[in-house]
Amino acid sequence: MRFPFPRIRSSPIVLSVYVSTFCGLILGAQSSLLDDLLQALENLVDCPSCHAALVPLQTLAFLGDDEFNAIFIDICEGLQLEDPDVCQGTLSATGPIIAHDLRSIDVAGQTAGRLCDALFGFCSSNVSTPFTVPLPPQSKSPVAPVDKRGEPFQVVHISDVHIDRMYTVGAEANCTKNICCRNFPDEAGHNITEPAQPNGNSKCDSPTSLADSLLEAVNDMNPKFVIFTGDVVEGATWLVNQEEVTNDLEEFNTQLLSKVKAQVFPSLGNHDSAPVNAFARKTSMTANDSQWVFDTQSAGWVQWIGSQASQEVQHDSGSYAALVPETNLLSSRNFLFLMSSEFSFWLYDSDEFQPDPNGVLAFIVDQLQAAEDAGQKVWIIGHIPLGKEDTMEDQSNYYDQILQRYKDTIAGHFFGHSHKDQFEIAYSDYSEQTAENAVSVALIGPALTPTSGNPAFKVYDVDPDTFGVVNMRVVFTNTSDPSFQVEPKWELYYDARETYGPLVGLAADSELTPAFWHNLTEVFERNDTAFQLYNTFISRGGAVTPCDADCKANTICDQRAFRSENNCDTPTPGIAFRRDVAVHVVAAHVESDKCEGSGIRSLLQKMRVKLQTSEAKL
Numbered sequence: 176m177r178f179p180f181p182r183i184r185s186s187p188i189v190l191s192v193y194v195s196t197f198c199g200l201i202l203g204a205q206s207s208l209l210d211d212l213l214q215a216l217e218n219l220v221d222c223p224s225c226h227a228a229l230v231p232l233q234t235l236a237f238l239g240d241d242e243f244n245a246i247f248i249d250i251c252e253g254l255q256l257e258d259p260d261v262c263q264g265t266l267s268a269t270g271p272i273i274a275h276d277l278r279s280i281d282v283a284g285q286t287a288g289r290l291c292d293a294l295f296g297f298c299s300s301n302v303s304t305p306f307t308v309p310l311p312p313q314s315k316s317p318v319a320p321v322d323k324r325g326e327p328f329q330v331v332h333i334s335d336v337h338i339d340r341m342y343t344v345g346a347e348a349n350c351t352k353n354i355c356c357r358n359f360p361d362e363a364g365h366n367i368t369e370p371a372q373p374n375g376n377s378k379c380d381s382p383t384s385l386a387d388s389l390l391e392a393v394n395d396m397n398p399k400f401v402i403f404t405g406d407v408v409e410g411a412t413w414l415v416n417q418e419e420v421t422n423d424l425e426e427f428n429t430q431l432l433s434k435v436k437a438q439v440f441p442s443l444g445n446h447d448s449a450p451v452n453a454f455a456r457k458t459s460m461t462a463n464d465s466q467w468v469f470d471t472q473s474a475g476w477v478q479w480i481g482s483q484a485s486q487e488v489q490h491d492s493g494s495y496a497a498l499v500p501e502t503n504l505l506s507s508r509n510f511l512f513l514m515s516s517e518f519s520f521w522l523y524d525s526d527e528f529q530p531d532p533n534g535v536l537a538f539i540v541d542q543l544q545a546a547e548d549a550g551q552k553v554w555i556i557g558h559i560p561l562g563k564e565d566t567m568e569d570q571s572n573y574y575d576q577i578l579q580r581y582k583d584t585i586a587g588h589f590f591g592h593s594h595k596d597q598f599e600i601a602y603s604d605y606s607e608q609t610a611e612n613a614v615s616v617a618l619i620g621p622a623l624t625p626t627s628g629n630p631a632f633k634v635y636d637v638d639p640d641t642f643g644v645v646n647m648r649v650v651f652t653n654t655s656d657p658s659f660q661v662e663p664k665w666e667l668y669y670d671a672r673e674t675y676g677p678l679v680g681l682a683a684d685s686e687l688t689p690a691f692w693h694n695l696t697e698v699f700e701r702n703d704t705a706f707q708l709y710n711t712f713i714s715r716g717g718a719v720t721p722c723d724a725d726c727k728a729n730t731i732c733d734q735r736a737f738r739s740e741n742n743c744d745t746p747t748p749g750i751a752f753r754r755d756v757a758v759h760v761v762a763a764h765v766e767s768d769k770c771e772g773s774g775i776r777s778l779l780q781k782m783r784v785k786l787q788t789s790e791a792k793l
C-alpha cells in the first residue's frame with residue numbers, strides 16, 4: 176500500500192489541501208469542513224482530542240447521511256486505506272448509523288466518550304457508570320450438588336465458523352481485501368498469484384467443505400450436546416445485506432442439523448446481522464429493526480432449544496434459556512445487548528442513561544432466579560466475552576453484579592469472538608485477584624475460520640453432578656499439513672489437564688475451577704516457557720504472534736479481567752509513531768480488530784494512523 180502523497184511536505188494544511196483537491200467535487204464550506212475534519216483526525220491522540228474531533232464529525236453528520244458517507248469514502252479512497260469497493264460498502268452500510276449517533280448526542284457528553292471508545296479506542300474508562308442491578312434476595316441457600324463422581328460426559332464447543340458461501344476454489348487467495356478466495360468483480364482479469372485451495376486459505380474465511388469436515392469431527396467426540404458461540408457469516412462486511420445474512424444463517428442451521436447428531440445450543444454473533452455490529456435498540460424510535468435476525472433464528476433453532484426458548488429468541492432480542500434433557504442443567508443464554516461496543520453502533524444515539532437497553536439483563540436475572548429456585552445449574556453462553564475491550568463497560572459491570580449474586584448457580588461461561596483459545600477469570604474483589612476470590616471463569620472457544628490460526632474446537636469433560644468442567648481438550652486441523660487440502664485431519668492439539676495440571680499442582684480429583692485458572696496465571700508470571708506455550712496455543716500453533724514482557728503483562732491482566740473495565744487493552748495515546756509500528760500498535764491493543772475486519776472502526780483507525788504518520792514517512 177503506497178502512501179498517496181509522497182512528495183508533499185506533510186504539514187497538516189498541505190495534506191488537507193491535497194485531499195481536498197483529490198475530493199474534487201467538494202465545494203467551499205464543505206472543503207473547510209474537510210480541513211477541520213482532517214486536522215481533527217490528525218490531532219486525535221487522546222480522549223479530549225477525540226471529543227474535539229466529534230465536533231466537525233457532528234457538523235458533517237448534520238449535512239446528511241449522503242454527505243457524511245461521501246466525504247469519508249473520498250478520504251478512504253484518497254488515502255488508499257482499502258480497495259474502493261470496500262471503502263464504499265463499509266461506509267454506505269455503517270456510515271448512516273454513525274451519522275445518526277452523532278446527530279443525537281452532545282459531543283462533550285458521556286455517550287460521546289463511549290462513542291470515542293467504540294470508534295477510536297479513546298476515552299475507555301476503568302470506571303463504569305454506577306448502577307445497582309435490582310436483584311432478588313437469595314430465596315434459599317443453594318444446595319451444593321453431591322458430587323457422586325459420575326463418569327464425565329462430553330460437550331463440544333465450536334465458534335466463529337465464518338463460512339463463506341461464495342468461496343471459490345481457484346480464485347485469488349492473496350488479495351488486498353479483508354477476505355479473499357472469491358471472484359470479486361474488481362479482480363476480474365487479474366492473473367491469479369495464489370489460487371484458493373479446496374479446504375481453505377489463511378486469508379480467506381471457511382469454505383463449506385471445511386465446515387462439513389469440522390462437523391463430522393464433532394460427532395467423533397460423541398458429545399452429549401454442542402454449544403456454538405456465534406458468528407456464522409463471513410467477513411466480507413462491506414458486502415453483507417439482510418438477504419445474504421438470512422441465507423447464511425439458514426444454511427448453517429441446515430448444515431448443523433444434517434451433520435451433527437447431538438443437540439446444539441447456539442448463540443448469535445456480531446456478524447450475524449446486517450450491517451455488521453448493528454443490532455437495534457428496542458427503545459430507539461429510529462434504529463432499524465433487527466427482528467428479522469431473531470425471527471430467522473427462532474425458526475432455525477427451535478428443533479434444538481424447544482418452542483418456549485424459540486419464542487424467547489423472538490421476543491427477548493435473541494436470548495433464551497433451555498434445559499438440557501436428562502440433566503438439571505439450564506444452558507445457553509444469549510447476551511445480545513450486553514456485548515460489544517462495536518456489536519451495535521445503534522447503542523450510541525442517546526444521552527439518556529440506559530443500563531439495560533433491551534431488557535436482556537432483566538431476562539437473565541429472571542432465568543437465574545428461576546434456576547436457583549429449582550436447584551438447577553446454569554451454563555451461560557454468548558458471543559463476545561465480557562472482559563474484552565469491545566464490550567460495553569457499563570453492561571459488563573452490571574452483568575458482573577449478577578454473576579456475583581448467582582455464582583453458586585452459574586456453573587460455566589462460554590464465549591467466542593476473539594477467534595482465540597483464551598480464558599477470563601471473575602473475582603469477588605477485582606482489587607484482590609487471588610485464587611480464593613476467583614468466582615467464575617469464561618472459557619473462550621477458538622475459531623473454525625483459518626484466518627486466525629489453525630481451525631479448532633474444544634471438547635469439555637463435564638461432571639454430571641456439578642456440571643463443572645473436569646478437563647478441556649483442543650482438537651485442531653493443521654492447515655500446513657499437506658493432507659489438509661485433500662481431507663482435513665482433526666487431532667488432539669493439547670489436553671489442559673495433562674499440560675497445565677502438573678504446572679499448577681492440580682489434585683487428581685479437582686475440576687478446572689476458577690481458582691485453578693487463577694493459579695495458572697501465577698504460573699505464567701513466573702514460568703515464561705509455560706506462558707509462551709499458552710501464547711502458541713492461542714492460535715493453535717498457526718500465525719503465532721511473539722509476546723514480549725509487556726505483551727505478557729497485558730495478556731495476564733486480560734486473563735484476570737472478566738469485567739471489561741479491568742482489562743489492559745488501552746491504545747497507546749499520543750504517539751507520532753511510524754506507520755508500520757503504528758499499525759502494529761493498533762493491532763496489538765485493539766484485539767477485536769481481526770474479527771471486525773474492515774469494519775468502520777478499523778477503517779477510522781487506519782485513517783487516523785495514516786494521517787498522523789505521513790510526516791515520519793516523508
Ligand SMILES: *[C@@H]1O[C@H](CO)[C@@H](O)[C@H](O)[C@H]1NC(C)=O
Nearest residue numbers: 268270271272275462463464
Ligand atoms: C434503515 O432501513 C431502511 C429500510 O430498509 C433503509 O432505507 C435505511 O437506509 C436504513 N437506515 C440505516 C441507517 O441503515
Ligand SMILES: *[C@@H]1O[C@H](CO)[C@@H](O)[C@H](O)[C@H]1NC(C)=O
Nearest residue numbers: 299300301302606740741745
Ligand atoms: C483507572 O485509570 C486511571 C487513569 O488511567 C488510573 O490512574 C487508575 O489507577 C485506574 N484505576 C483502577 C482502579 O484501575
Ligand SMILES: *[C@@H]1O[C@H](CO)[C@@H](O)[C@H](O)[C@H]1NC(C)=O
Nearest residue numbers: 176348349350351368369370
Ligand atoms: C501476496 O501478495 C503480496 C503483495 O501483493 C506479495 O508481497 C506476497 O509475496 C504475496 N504472497 C504470496 C504467497 O504470493
Ligand SMILES: *[C@@H]1O[C@H](CO)[C@@H](O)[C@H](O)[C@H]1NC(C)=O
Nearest residue numbers: 361362363364365366367368
Ligand atoms: C497475465 O499473465 C500473462 C502471461 O504471463 C501475461 O501475458 C499477462 O500480461 C498477464 N496479465 C495481467 C493482467 O497481468
Ligand SMILES: *[C@@H]1O[C@H](CO)[C@@H](O)[C@H](O)[C@H]1NC(C)=O
Nearest residue numbers: 610679680681688690691694
Ligand atoms: C491455588 O494456589 C493456592 C495457593 O498456592 C492453593 O492453596 C490452592 O490449593 C490452589 N488451587 C488450585 C485449584 O490449584
Ligand SMILES: *[C@@H]1O[C@H](CO)[C@@H](O)[C@H](O)[C@H]1NC(C)=O
Nearest residue numbers: 674678702703704705706708
Ligand atoms: C515451566 O514450564 C515448562 C513448560 O510447561 C515446564 O516444562 C517446566 O517444568 C516449568 N518449569 C518449572 C520450574 O516449573
Ligand SMILES: *[C@@H]1O[C@H](CO)[C@@H](O)[C@H](O)[C@H]1NC(C)=O
Nearest residue numbers: 653654655656657715716717
Ligand atoms: C503443522 O504442520 C507443519 C507442516 O507439516 C508443521 O511444520 C507444524 O509443526 C505443524 N503444526 C502443528 C501445530 O502441529
